Amino acid sequence: MDKITTPHSLTLNNLTKHNKPAYILDWLSINIHLKKFLLLHLTEAIDEYSVPSMSLSKDTVVKAMSLNMGHIVKAQVEIFVDNLIYKGYIIEIPGHGIKIQDKAYSDLRKLDKLIYYQRMVK
Amino acid sequence: MPEENIEGILEGDPNNKWPSGDENFDKENPMAMLPKRLDVIPFFRNKPVKILQDGFSVFFREINGLEYWITEKKLPGSYMVQWLEIEGSKKARFHRKLTNKNGLDVDNNKRDQKLVKYLHEHSGISREEINYFLEDVGVFIGDHRNDILPKKDLENEKESAKTQENEINGLPEKRKNELKKILERPDLLSYIDRAFYERSTSSGFIIGEVESKHVLNFNCIGARLGISTINTLKGESSIGKTNTANVVTGIHRTKKVGSLSDTALKYSEDWNLIDILYIQETLEDEFKNKQARLMSADDGGFIAETTIKNLKTGRFEIQKETIPVKTIVTTTTAIEIDPEFSTRNFIIPVDDSEEQTKRILRENFKTTEKKLQEIRGESLFDYKYEALRQAFQLLKPYTVLIPYEKELYEIFPTKNPRARRDSKKLMQLIKESALLFQYQRCKGQINGQDILVASWVDLGHAIILGGPILEATLTGFDKRLIDALPIVYEIIEDKGYVTSNELQIELGKSSKYAWQILKFFADNNYIYHDHATKIKNSVKGRTKVFIKSGSKEYKSLLLAIRTIKWPRIKEKEEEFIKKQILNSSYNVGDVIHLPHYESRVVNKVVYTPTPINSKEFRIYITKEHMPFKNSNKNKENLMGKSRYSKNSKCIKTIPGVEIDYKNITILEKSIFTQLADLKDHTRESIVEELKSRYNLDEILLTLKDMSERGWIK
Numbered sequence: 074m075d076k077i078t079t080p081h082s083l084t085l086n087n088l089t090k091h092n093k094p095a096y097i098l099d100w101l102s103i104n105i106h107l108k109k110f111l112l113l114h115l116t117e118a119i120d121e122y123s124v125p126s127m128s129l130s131k132d133t134v135v136k137a138m139s140l141n142m143g144h145i146v147k148a149q150v151e152i153f154v155d156n157l158i159y160k161g162y163i164i165e166i167p168g169h170g171i172k173i174q175d176k177a178y179s180d181l182r183k184l185d186k187l188i189y190y191q192r193m194v195k
Numbered sequence: 196m197p198e199e200n201i202e203g204i205l206e207g208d209p210n211n212k213w214p215s216g217d218e219n220f221d222k223e224n225p226m227a228m229l230p231k232r233l234d235v236i237p238f239f240r241n242k243p244v245k246i247l248q249d250g251f252s253v254f255f256r257e258i259n260g261l262e263y264w265i266t267e268k269k270l271p272g273s274y275m276v277q278w279l280e281i282e283g284s285k286k287a288r289f290h291r292k293l294t295n296k297n298g299l300d301v302d303n304n305k306r307d308q309k310l311v312k313y314l315h316e317h318s319g320i321s322r323e324e325i326n327y328f329l330e331d332v333g334v335f336i337g338d339h340r341n342d343i344l345p346k347k348d349l350e351n352e353k354e355s356a357k358t359q360e361n362e363i364n365g366l367p368e369k370r371k372n373e374l375k376k377i378l379e380r381p382d383l384l385s386y387i388d389r390a391f392y393e394r395s396t397s398s399g400f401i402i403g404e405v406e407s408k409h410v411l412n413f414n415c416i417g418a419r420l421g422i423s424t425i426n427t428l429k430g431e432s433s434i435g436k437t438n439t440a441n442v443v444t445g446i447h448r449t450k451k452v453g454s455l456s457d458t459a460l461k462y463s464e465d466w467n468l469i470d471i472l473y474i475q476e477t478l479e480d481e482f483k484n485k486q487a488r489l490m491s492a493d494d495g496g497f498i499a500e501t502t503i504k505n506l507k508t509g510r511f512e513i514q515k516e517t518i519p520v521k522t523i524v525t526t527t528t529a530i531e532i533d534p535e536f537s538t539r540n541f542i543i544p545v546d547d548s549e550e551q552t553k554r555i556l557r558e559n560f561k562t563t564e565k566k567l568q569e570i571r572g573e574s575l576f577d578y579k580y581e582a583l584r585q586a587f588q589l590l591k592p593y594t595v596l597i598p599y600e601k602e603l604y605e606i607f608p609t610k611n612p613r614a615r616r617d618s619k620k621l622m623q624l625i626k627e628s629a630l631l632f633q634y635q636r637c638k639g640q641i642n643g644q645d646i647l648v649a650s651w652v653d654l655g656h657a658i659i660l661g662g663p664i665l666e667a668t669l670t671g672f673d674k675r676l677i678d679a680l681p682i683v684y685e686i687i688e689d690k691g692y693v694t695s696n697e698l699q700i701e702l703g704k705s706s707k708y709a710w711q712i713l714k715f716f717a718d719n720n721y722i723y724h725d726h727a728t729k730i731k732n733s734v735k736g737r738t739k740v741f742i743k744s745g746s747k748e749y750k751s752l753l754l755a756i757r758t759i760k761w762p763r764i765k766e767k768e769e770e771f772i773k774k775q776i777l778n779s780s781y782n783v784g785d786v787i788h789l790p791h792y793e794s795r796v797v798n799k800v801v802y803t804p805t806p807i808n809s810k811e812f813r814i815y816i817t818k819e820h821m822p823f824k825n826s827n828k829n830k831e832n833l834m835g836k837s838r839y840s841k842n843s844k845c846i847k848t849i850p851g852v853e854i855d856y857k858n859i860t861i862l863e864k865s866i867f868t869q870l871a872d873l874k875d876h877t878r879e880s881i882v883e884e885l886k887s888r889y890n891l892d893e894i895l896l897t898l899k900d901m902s903e904r905g906w907i908k
Contacts, residue, residue, distance in 0.1 A: 106873070113856075113868040120861045121888075141868065178857040189851040 094155035128170030418522030598771030
């Protein structure tokens with residue numbers, strides 16, 4: 074059976090940039106606490122700066138995250154954001170700006186569980 | 196009644212029976228009936244007692260053509276006694292009046308000694324003779340008091356009923372005990388807070404304004420018990436200054452006047468019945484008036500000078516009258532107060548923060564609810580206010596001793612001469628707090644004098660409540676400047692100089708802002724432009740290079756207070772009591788009630804008992820930066836250090852809890868983000884981090900909510 078795709082997701086997929094970041098992080102080796110920290114900051118920054126009528130640029134997200142994380146160098150935050158886009162947690166649609174994907178929320182829940190099990194094992 | 200008449204009628208036989216005894220007397224003549232009161236005018240030392248409108252004068256003796264009389268006047272709640280010196284028809288009082296609860300017929304050693312001293316020094320009459328006379332007078336008045344005192348008319352009676360001592364004496368014992376219980380409450384400040392809040396809809400109320408209302412109230416208490424101050428409530432118009440002043444002074448003996456004019460003050464006759472002079476609005480120019488300056492606590496009295504026309508010579512003469520020092524309360528919108536005046540004055544900034552506006556607005560939209568409660572009799576509005584008004588009348592004057600005075604020496608900057616006056620103000624506040632809490636402090640007698648020992652709690656009150664006000668009074672700095680000064684000094688220490696560029700980078704603000712700050716400090720001689728340093732460091736262009744000036748070094752009072760060793764202060768107090776107050780069973784308490792804002796209670800402020808040794812109290816004093824309040828929006832900040840201290844345990848997310856991150860609020864997200872941080876967080880630190888982005892109450896409520904849902908612990 075053919076995969077049913079909605080026109081919406083089709084358009085999104087077509088429009089989405091999947092540029093390979095200049096610095097690809099080894100996502101699997103990243104500490105789960107750091108992952109949670111990053112994802113929470115990401116969701117917070119996007120929530121905070123999303124205005125319905127305006128598109129949210131990557132730059133704004135980087136700036137907001139850098140500020141909220143305690144003035145972390147923007148270049149470093151940008152590497153993370155690029156990797157988050159690459160990993161599909163957020164997508165950047167030309168003309169529509171940054172949009173968060175459900176994957177970010179579901180992974181956060183997974184990370185919570187992982188942290189819990191890790192603690193239990195200890 | 197004019198004296199001549201008394202003398203005229205009483206010439207000859209004082210026996211009032213003569214008209215009826217005279218057979219030739221025409222009984223139809225209306226003059227036959229003499230006023231009844233004269234019937235009983237007695238003689239003392241062969242001279243008739245002079246009946247005055249509200250008292251009498253009794254003859255003592257004559258020396259070198261001068262007659263000495265003693266006069267006693269009945270005032271509501273007290274008696275005034277003074278000597279009179281009469282030369283022919285000219286009367287002269289030669290010493291100030293002594294007020295006493297009892298008249299001359301009741302023994303009072305202190306008063307009598309003073310009377311003897313005054314007359315002895317003035318006239319040379321031997322002390323024994325005067326003493327004997329006073330005894331004699333006492334017995335005489337005791338026997339004749341009903342005859343020589345005019346009957347009070349009803350109106351006077353009503354008035355006197357209003358005055359304090361009568362009122363307090365007239366209260367049943369049970370009520371007095373109730374009032375004492377109020378004064379014995381360790382959380383008396385909380386009671387005062389509620390009393391100022393729970394007012395009926397028609398009367399003003401105070402919500403928030405923790406420091407302002409308590410400091411003003413402390414000073415009003417001081418006014419009653421002999422410590423005078425000037426208090427200026429400063430702030431923009433229609434911000435609630437008058438309301439604050441009205442509510443606080445309403446609980447004390449206050450006289451409202453329109454302006455500070457010589458004549459108005461001079462011709463006020465009720466000086467003895469009031470403690471506080473409330474001038475409703477003072478304009479900028481009026482601060483420069485001399486009379487206002489003279490009334491400060493240090494200068495002891497106010498001299499009113501008025502020009503009067505001498506009817507005999509036809510010339511104008513200046514008449515001087517000394518008015519006793521009174522505590523002044525006034526409000527002003529003036530931005531700049533004459534510096535000379537401002538140092539002598541408690542400048543009480545009224546809270547103009549957004550949080551305060553919210554609180555007031557919420558209250559203002561509750562009038563219908565309040566009115567309904569009032570009509571239904573559900574709430575006893577004004578009950579606490581009235582109880583407090585009566586309770587304050589139970590407070591007695593004491594000599595307050597501060598056992599830890601020496602420890603305070605170090606916290607005042609010696610380089611700033613203003614500290615001289617300011618240190619006095621801190622002492623005043625400590626004393627006033629002790630007087631207010633006198634039912635909870637150690638009392639004793641040293642050499643016959645009643646004394647009260649100030650506690651470390653009083654220092655706590657003076658610093659926590661009065662600190663921001665003293666700071667504002669002392670420096671005229673606002674919060675921005677207070678924040679910037681340590682940074683400026685730090686840059687100078689690091690680099691040897693500071694320019695607006697460096698400050699701008701450090702502050703993260705615009706260059707104009709940095710320049711304004713540097714200019715203020717340069718204008719006030721904290722720093723100065725040094726050309727040599729500029730050349731030495733090869734700074735180019737028009738940039739000004741500032742270095743520290745040696746003359747002034749600002750030392751923030753509140754920052755210095757961090758260094759206070761509280762347990763040491765408490766020890767000092769204990770030692771003092773042990774040494775000075777023999778057989779005292781008094782135990783020094785170790786809890787202070789610290790105010791903090793709490794949105795869930797009606798009056799928005801709760802007073803949490805905080806032990807001296809507790810971590811919470813240490814947090815308050817060891818914080819890196821102690822925010823302070825000037826006239827601006829930092830009231831919340833001031834309380835910030837103590838507010839969360841109660842719950843300053845570590846906050847963590849509960850492991851294993853499933854959270855739907857997609858559907859939580861942004862604030863909840865922010866809190867989770869903070870908790871995902873690697874460092875440990877307390878409620879306090881979370882609020883600190885988020886308060887720039889969210890409303891304080893919102894953060895607290897969300898935290899509470901999250902903990903109730905089992906997300907955090």
